[in-house]
Amino acid sequence: MSLAHPAPARRRLLPVVVAAFAAVLLAGCGSAPSSADGTGQRGWSDASAAPLQGTVTVLAAASLTESFDQLKNDFERAHPGVTVETSYGSSSTLVQQVDNGAPASVIALAGTAAAEPLDKSLVKDTKNFATNVLEIAVPPSNPAGITSIDDLAKAGVKVVVCADTVPCGKAAHATFTKARIVPNVVSKEVDVKAALAKVKLAEADAAIVYHSDVVAAKDAVTGVPIERRYNTTLHYPVITLADDAASRAFVAYLLSETGLATVQSFGFGAP
């Protein structure tokens, strides 16, 4: 064996590594959350005759995860012919996905401002269905001893918020400005559940999330309320994008007394 003739191992191994690398490089740069698949296309044929049939594709803000899972189950039980497909993410991500053609029948957003970039030609109807306020989530052990929003500005406290592009990040920013504090923000997460997760794992001392997230997280985190004068209230709109009966029925169910009660049982306020 001489240097001019590399061992077979090298010849075998390197192209494999190159190929694997190329695949990873091309695929690895972005990992956008996948949108729902194409079964619930917009403009589903209008089936006015009962019983309802079809698929309703619902895109909802991350903060709505638990309440919309419940709504989906209740609605599907009442209408066995209908499948509700849900996809959760930051409101800004969802709006961008819809603008880029993601098939969606209904989109529910955290705050009316989040709907502004939405392509208005797709919108059939808009109704507010809930409100939410910000709250500080801390690990149950509360390692930094946080009892008020002012404590977030103490030295060494690790605070996680949402990215400036998503509603909870914008609201947190507004609240910090009103409270005139500059907390030690260590990370700006892609959506509110990602921010909450850092507190659940006790990696962060505090996260600015919604009251509903603290309620949904149950014992995993403790909530520290933010005073009303500093807090930011978001009005959650539900926007109908599809014309079919099943989609309209789902939105009607959400806006019904039962639907609103379900949403409110997860810590949301009345619209």
Added chain:
Amino acid sequence: MRYAGRWRSRITLGVPAAAALLLLVVPLVTLLLRAEWARIPSDLATPNVLPALRLSLTTTSSTAVLCLILGTPLAWFLARSEHRTTGWVRALLTVPLVLPPVVGGVALLMAWGRTGLVGQHLTPLGIQIPFTTVAVVLAETFVAMPYYVLAVEGAMRGLDPRLESVARTLGASDMRYLRTVAIPLVLPGIASGLALAWARALGEFGATITFAGNFQGRTQTLPLLVYVELERDPQIAISISIMLLAVSVLVLGVLRGRWLR
């Protein structure tokens, strides 16, 4: 008959082959078409992009250095060892290659996080790794090191074993043999391994956002910025993507010169 049969099989194979090519090429070409080329220089100079660019350069360079000083000895042990465990170590090394990066991020959190296996012993010392630039380097090294080690190991296996015997009879230590004989000879392999590891580190997203978080100037690397900017200003996201694409192609070009002759 024979002629027609040949054409039929050409078409049956050619259609899926063309489809495969289109699947890969169309998105990349579209990215280039969507770009506003005149805007790219100013897009890359915005106050959002510069810190991410700087951070990506420093963390990927640190990753490359870590690969060099830690990965080279490991590659050497793997290349010369005939022991049965070597196969297992090599198999273990390939796991991060195929592991979803976000899973790597979760694993890193479990190990180095404030309440993690290793991290809980660091916390009393005042060392906390998540949300720091160190966490970015750890995440990038986690995903990039295997590429480096496997590339360099391959190069070292190509060395004539008689060289080591000769060096040993002349009284050279392992260290001296590596320094004066092996490393100079496998330098092209090391360079390729570094380029590969560096480029993989540059593209790291999942492990970084999970383990290190996302904060401008500290943990927000270029891929994380692309993800966030897509919602604020898609054109900036496209401009950064084009730059990253250009860098990737450049690295592949370098590697092609070395390996795929």
